[in-house]
Amino acid sequence: MKAFADISGGRLTAAEYDKNFADIKPPLTTLQAQVESARCLFCYDAPCITACPTSIDIPGFIRGINTGNIDGAANTILASNILGASCARICPVEILCEQACVRNQEQECRPVLIGQLQRYALDHRRDKSAQPVSRAPSTGKQIAIIGSGPAGLSAAWHLASKGHDTIIFEAADKPGGLNAYGIARYKLSQDTVDEEIRYLMGIGGIELRCGTAIGRDIPLSELRREYDAVFIAAGLQAVNHLKIDGEDREAVRSAVDYIAELRQCDDLAKLPVGRRVVVIGAGNTAVDIATQSRQLGAEEVTMVYRRGPEHMSATDHEQHVAKDHGVTLRHHARPTRVLHTNDAVTGVEFERTYTDEQGNLSGTGEYFTLPADMVFKATGQAFIPEPFDDDETLQLSNGRIHVDDQFRTSLKNVYAGGDCADRDDDLAVVAVQHGKLAALAIDEDLKAQEGQ
Known part of the structure; x- marks a missing residue:
């Protein structure tokens, strides 16, 4: 009998899938947007603009929301970032504009919710076909x-x-x-x-x-x-390989490929997911696949990273998202082999690691095993x-x-x-x-x- 071989999925009801994959940041109501926009100090030489990679005039669009000029606010955003609607949802604002916000001080409790206000402006503009600029005459190029x-x-x-x-x-x-x-x-x-x-x-x-x-x-x-x-x-x-024994098992998947499959799937109950899932990696993709594995019905999900938490590329916010969904984070361990019985994955063996004063990673020679029936590789792309x-x-x-x-x-x-x-x-x-x-x-x- 194959150990931990049940990765067929379909463990939740349709209502549970809908709830689990609902918007993680519900949109602001009109009242909430008004209250939040009023918190902006409309700084001259605003640090949030400098922190935005696309240099959106953040105080400008927030002022538009505050004064009821939603279309003007949307145009301000789109003129700098034509993909402002998606960026409002996926940008790591906690390390960009909101981190730079002057309200982001201990006595203020939190920064202005810039990302959610950006989403509000773009979601509530009246003419959703209007472009921020008109197309110039054809150049023939x-x-x-x-x-x-x-x-x-x-x-x-x-x-x-x-x-x-x-x-x-x-x-x-x-x-x-x-x-x-x-x-x-x-x-x-x-x-x-x-x-x-x-x-x-x-x-x-x-x-x-x-x-x-x-x-x-x-x-x-x-x-x-x-x-x-x-x-x-x-x-x-391409996805970086682990280069360990057992990596070629069917239940060892690329996190990137699985997320792509999940995004295009019409029936989440049909997606295979392990009961005990191990995610190897420490970036935002690792958090995404770990969290979504839990949302799909995995009972235990563990993220394992070869270095310490201070070296994780996933933001603190993303790490909290994973923990809030019941994901266990383990550090200072690198995979050495995937354990399997015939075709069924049964676990992953890890070696404990340490980092010396020069930042070099070394193994300790001490090993441990995590039981798993599904493994995701989230170790970077090439x-x-x-x-x-x-x-x-x-x-x-x-x-x-x-x-x-x-x-x-x-x-x-x-x-x-x-x-x-x-x-x-x-x-x-x-x-x-x-x-x-x-x-x-x-x-x-x-x-x-x-x-x-």
Whole structure:
């Protein structure tokens, strides 16, 4: 008999699934938005603006809410961040704008709820098709964009606003990238993602070609020949391997792949989930898969990280979310092998670790085992350069595409941004800013080339 082999799912009622995957941050009511907006001091030279990767005029849009000018507030947001609706839900505001808020002091108890006010403004604008700017006259230029995640969508919109035609090539069956496939379902609904993309494309001049992979269906060299510029926003396509015995078992899954499957699943009861789940990793993706495993009916979920809690990349807020959902966090342990009987996973063996004064990680030689029937790998992602092999070499840095301050790559008229580029943090809001800045650089370079 296989130990811990029941990973068939379907342990909860439909009502329990609905409750578990409901919006983790319920939207503000009109009264709550009024009260919260009144807490803003409308600072001159506001630190929250500096802390926002897309430089939204935060006091400006909050003043709009406070004075009843919701459409004006929404336009202020969208002019800086065209993906403001999704970012309002998924941004780690606790380490960005809200951390910088002058109300974020002990005597004030908490910062202004900037993220929730941003969501309120965008959810309550009267004309949800109105664009913050009008599209400029057509330039006759065509730009190819590889990837329809936050960076690609942002670049497409900003290029379209300048009058350029943009064609987005997306390998997946539907657009959205990280937002559609990589975010916990309780943070961002698919309806919000779809509505935001429809709105963004409403500016005109944007064509979307899904199911088209660069390298498989069309080479980069062909895009370079046919288009005036190319923007690579391919994200990170691979998951780092554990490189341990038993990793190839069916019940050892990539957290990224499972979250993508979960987001596109119409019947959560059909998703397989273990009763005892071990998650290896300590980032936000690890928190997402650990929390959602509990929401799917797992009885025990443990996140294990090789270093101490101070090194975890998951924010304090995310860690509290995991703990609030009954997830156990364990530190200073690294996996050495996945235990299994025939095809059934039975547990994971770990070696206890320690970090010396120089920050080097070492094993102690002491081992322990956690029982498990399902294991998720959430140990980071990597960029795969092979699909972008061209007549010329695309220069990489630290395993990602090297770009300059204008997001130019080593190839002429080829730009890159988002997670696949060797800049900044891997955050959706940062990717949105990359797309915006790259679009402005492409526009300026095209104008300069015409003037030659």
